[in-house]
Amino acid sequence: MFISPMLLQYSKNNLAFDDSSTFDELKWDVIRLIVSNLDELNLKTKNTNSTAKYPELHNPPIPKGTILDGEIVVLDEKGRADFESHWKNIIHRILDVIIVTLGMYPLFL
Structure with missing residues (x-):
């Protein structure tokens, strides 16, 4: 729910x-x-x-x-919100998934 x-x-x-x-x-x-x-x-x-x-x-x-x-x-070293670092973290995780997926399902031209 x-x-x-x-x-x-x-x-x-x-x-x-x-x-x-x-x-x-x-x-x-x-x-x-x-x-x-x-x-x-x-x-x-x-x-x-x-x-x-x-x-x-x-x-x-x-x-x-x-x-x-x-x-x-996500806070920076001065205790301020750091949204950019948060998105970099998410993008790195997404890229990791893409790389693993491409390894499992290779593309052929």
Whole structure:
């Protein structure tokens, strides 16, 4: 079962909340991830893409009945979000899969 993420909503008047019963948070330039452990463990991006490219996220220790809506953030050495490094990591993993696949299924001209 896929749980839709909560998405950013802009303020109608473009002003920050001035109310102690609400809070805001920093908007990161990241990949959104929904982790649910209802009937079975499920990790999907907000677009329902598989997380096979993130093996370090598999089998997180979360109890049954838990739903987490979070973000994958890669930080540089100064603690700043580094989206470019994140994409380089993904592209290297994709290239590894392509190279292995080409080795299994060679092309002939």
